Amino acid sequence: MESHDLALTMTGPAPEESTADSAQALERAMGGDRAAFDELLRCYERRVLMTAWRILGSKEDAQDAAQEVFLRLYRQLQRVDPKRPLMPWLYRMTVNVCHDLHRKRRWNPDLRVEEANCPSTEGDPTGEITRAEQKQMIAAALQTLTEKERSAVVLRDIEGLSTSEVAGILGSRETTVRSQISSARVKIKKFVERLERGRS
């Protein structure tokens, strides 16, 4: 496995707080300032929670994962380099925690996709698929992917990171990540088409 420097320039959505502010908050938190840790929590919670939600497919599970990520951050504060951006570290931790949760709960994604997430046409005589239903289908399709494909496509397409940043976070080669992303996109498209054909 190729090692990557996680101190990458993030091209994705800007964090709620500037990098300089969060670096200062991180340094103060490392010195035991609980209020500074609270600042970090507020700064990064949305992105951690969103990533976990899309990887796990459920808000409740995502809350558990986000909680664990921030508790691990607190426990490992002394190991974090304040000169580097914190978000890649948090993404990596989020992916790891989600994989741990996934294994612990012996998830059955097929069950979730078929029974929980897919929109129902009952009560809609036209059978027309709304935008919200389409998004629900995409979210369901995400759960049919392998863990690695899902993590890669969530970081690349939902979080908007570059392929090299995703490779750095997942500890994989860029070519591997590209292969996972390509496979995931094709699977998602085909899954949604199947659902739409089934409805019509």
Add this chain to the structure above:
Amino acid sequence: MNCADYERLIALDVEGDLPQPQGRAAAEHLLSCPSCQKFEDSLKTSQALLKELGQEPLGEETLTEVRRRVRIGLAGAMQPEGLPVWRLALGVGVVAALIFTVVTLHHSSPGVKTRIVAERSTPASVAPPAHATINETPNSKIASRSAKSAPAARDLSNTAGRASKPGPISQAPPRVRSLKRPQGVPPSRFPSGALRANAEIQHPQPLTIKLLTDNPNVVIYWLID
């Protein structure tokens, strides 16, 4: 390359993830393949939906709940890593469990004959190892077994004088013996064990406590620095 191969390339090209030479090949194929054009259009739609998933509102109550849980976790006696409190507790627990096991084995089961032997392992060139029997049962079988399982605890006259010969195993329980001056060392330079005591002070050896039971497979060692 067939259309299935191009689909994988198009899936990357649609977001600009394809390196240039392959990107050109995919673009050329798209110009001449209506099926792949349809695939690309459909893929663009699903990609747009996928990106919209990231913009969905999480809800303030969801974020508040995470904050609340994290704060509870932090308040629950969380300590940053590096403090050795748990290690200390673990060490104390292990020692207590060991003492409990030894005491229980020794006192609670009269059928189990045990013997505790304490010794210090010292290199033979410096001085013979001191050997003291702390507790002993008058059972010759156990004594002979202990002699087999712990050769260092045998009568030291065997090891000092004729170490190369295997010699018969003593049936008598090991006895406490006085220190002997090594051969060739003048008495004036070896004043009745003072040299050895001095050597031990300078280079203290770990004390080994063996708990011998009447089960030949069970010997408990306890090393004390």
